Amino acid sequence: MNKQLFPVRALWAACASVCLAATWLPQNVSAQSPASTAARPVAIRSVDFIVAVVNTEPITNQEVQTLSARLQREAQAQGRPLDAPEAKRLALEQLINDKAQIQQARDAGITIDEEALDQAEANVANNNQLTREALRQRLQQDGVALSSFREQLRNQLLLTRVREREVEARIRISDIEVEQFLQEQLKAQAARAPVELNLAMILIAVPENSTEEQIKPLEAQARDVARRARSGENFAELAKSFSQTADRGANGGALGLRPADRYPELFVQAIAAVPVGGVSEVLRSGAGFHVLKVLERQQAPATLMVTQTRARHILLRLGPQLTQAKALAQLSALRQDIVSGKADFAEAARRLSQDGSAAQGGDLGWASPGMFVPEFEQTMNRLRPGQVAEPLVSRFGVHLIEVTDRRDAPMSDAEQRALARNVLREKKLDEAYVAWAEDVRGRAYVEMRESAQ
Template structure:
């Protein structure tokens, strides 16, 4: 199957490592009224297709200076080539060359400004966090780290360069969480206003305009596949669908068998308007009831199995998949480094696996947050309750499974998924989900303004145009 173009987006990398830990009490949870970074329904950091990173370089020269740091023509060409490969892989029409060059240069300028600001504030990303991010990227692409580095090297991206790019983007994300998130507040009035707007907008709308949440499993078909392989994949999809109809958990099946980027989230694509879904998916599910299964549906990418998880005209889900988890938290500081905390949690994990101790007992003894007294139990929680880097791990676990040590903005965690269920949400729970939706919208707006402010305060000198 063709591997997608390299995407090292700022927000994507936010799910891979934690930000600066706040002073408030921390359980990996979103504290009521405390804004967090926006969540992505399917975070994706993917590798370039073979040859995607190959750039024919001319003589290099400086095209811009940002606060005394240069950006070269080669820098722009590399960014353009990655953007071009990504757009082609997604089937997006390419803009003219001069427009692509201008956009690439402006993104490089903005990246450099934010990175400079992060370093001026003394923000750092330890090697452990970078290694954790690298491991996550490899897992997303279903490759070993060695194979991933070989793929990158074939496209002219060294191991050191890749790690440095991840480190830089994680630095900027920590800057954002420090400078932007604290600005955003969501009041009860904001929630009421959102609900009024949604009711007004949906009053005369047809059901086709409803927001929907689909579960998705992709059985991929490679480009140029033979008729025999296509039929084999079709049969594989039919067999998997029959297993789900016979009682196999859809979300477990997605994690085990789906070739889509959202597989680690159990195939959940998230509640969104129909215009943000592929037309093929909308047409296939428009008459399907909540909870029903549709497919296999064929597309050029392969065969899709779809589950209608929720449908709503108000923009507020009526049902959600909840997870019951417990955790052990070790805070990072002068007395405990990230690597030391990870080693301790690895030891706890081994002791649990060997039967020498229980998760609950170790949590009561060692966990450094308010859940310790209850054996680390965080109760039942739906989407959006945990910060993204914590939630991503929870969604990847099977009931009873214990994670590897995971770094979040609060510290180092060991997480166990106790169980998972699908429930009808109470009015209070629906309002909390609306709070997350409103927060995401406000965060996006605040992030744009923040970038504009940073750009206005920086010194940028344009030299020769990129060639």
């Protein structure tokens, strides 16, 4: 079983403070050069108006236009263009659902504090490779008020938290389901596991440049040996008497238990239908004529595996004396020195890192999926052993990460069960979310006004 069997996120349940990425940055699509405005009449900007009301909250034409434009950009980037009428329809549906769900979050007493908003804003900046100061300048250039942008962030965090709370509460994973899932995975793995074989062999050698007249009696001898073995004579004794291998049939011709792919393909095909204890037909190779007996055939034990990563990092914690911009610049310069060989990662970690791993040169040990925060783990998983990432901003500060090794390791029973529950939960999330969203929409009063323009 590989790590792809265990997705660590549902489609919607990823933390909004991480997922708010480049599409959140407003696109300044209305800016025109003097030349372009002179070449055609200036369009009269229509007054915004309400297109729908959800309970007591309005949805405006401008909201629909903004979201539909974003949906079209995203669809275009994915290679599936979306026409304007369909984009507007989808945008209106999404806005109705979001408004109803945000109202439910507020009715349930869910709030987003300023610290959570600051973290979300920092993650948007980081995902767009900007500092918070540069992000705010970009917003100002595009005519977006900071208060409006932060309100959008607040609404996204509200949506995430109410969905997590309400939908997670609908999901139940029983021990029986976990056990059944693990058994299915073990069975599937066993079917893919390599077969191990222990064969015994008698070789009747054929010298190089032998003529047909010389080969025929050798083939006849091999067939006679095979007949005697199949009739019940002791194969080991026949091997000692007739086999012309280098060891003259020592160990009764046994070749030892090994994976099937470590035997010649000719041998594997010849004994494919031969049961344990059975003897093959005579087969010819470049060395001569072979007679094979199947001593053992067994399936390698099925073991659930997980891909583990060994990484090290340098952490700089932010504070009054160290801004995010300064930390990013410091670690960017250090990364260049490490990559070019001018600096040693472990030595730099011991000197600079503000983390408990500093004494070990930043070494974090072997880690299974899910042990680190998502933003750290996503960056780490993209690295090859020996590769150093660009500086990463997380909720703990700014990191410089290097992956030193990877391995597939057997999972403990506790790991198997925890990851099995995650898979089963992922499978149920979509269905549970659809049911919950339909329930919220069904209980909301929706009044359609004018069509979006």
